[in-house]
Amino acid sequence: MPKRTTLTxxxxxxxCVYACNNKRTHSEYDQQLSNEIINPEAKQHRTVTVPELELALKEFILIYQHCTILSDAMMIKKAKLLVDELEVPEGKLHFSSEWLQKFKE
Known part of the structure; x- marks a missing residue:
């Protein structure tokens, strides 16, 4: 059985570019070409569990990044406060250093 390969x-x-240039297009190829590549070496994409939290935390960071030093502990604390404000069910998220690293990426 051949080994399965995951593409970056x-x-x-x-x-997609090859397929488009060789007349093998599908609507999926066009859609893929229109997406911005943020991390070209990424092989997996995980969905965001609570998109409202991500947007609120990004906004907080953009506002305060030039005013103070935002430590990892401070960002996790703010995320926990935002979870309470957004009324996210308890236990849905676990705030760890790995979670924060993925958020930063």
Whole structure:
């Protein structure tokens, strides 16, 4: 049985360009080409569990990043406060250093 290979975003993009240039287009190829590649080496994309939290935390960081030093502990504390404000069910999220690293990416 052949080994399964996962393509990076950059490889997927190159494949789409090749397919479009070789008259093998589908609507999915067009959609893929219109997406901005943020991390070209990424092989997996995880969905955001609570998009409202991500947007609120991003806004907080953009507002305060030039006023103070935002430590990891401070960002996690703010995320926990935002979860309470957004009434996210308890236990839905676990705020760890790994969670914060993925958020930063």
């Amino acid at each position: 975003d950059n490889q997927k993009f190159e494949f």
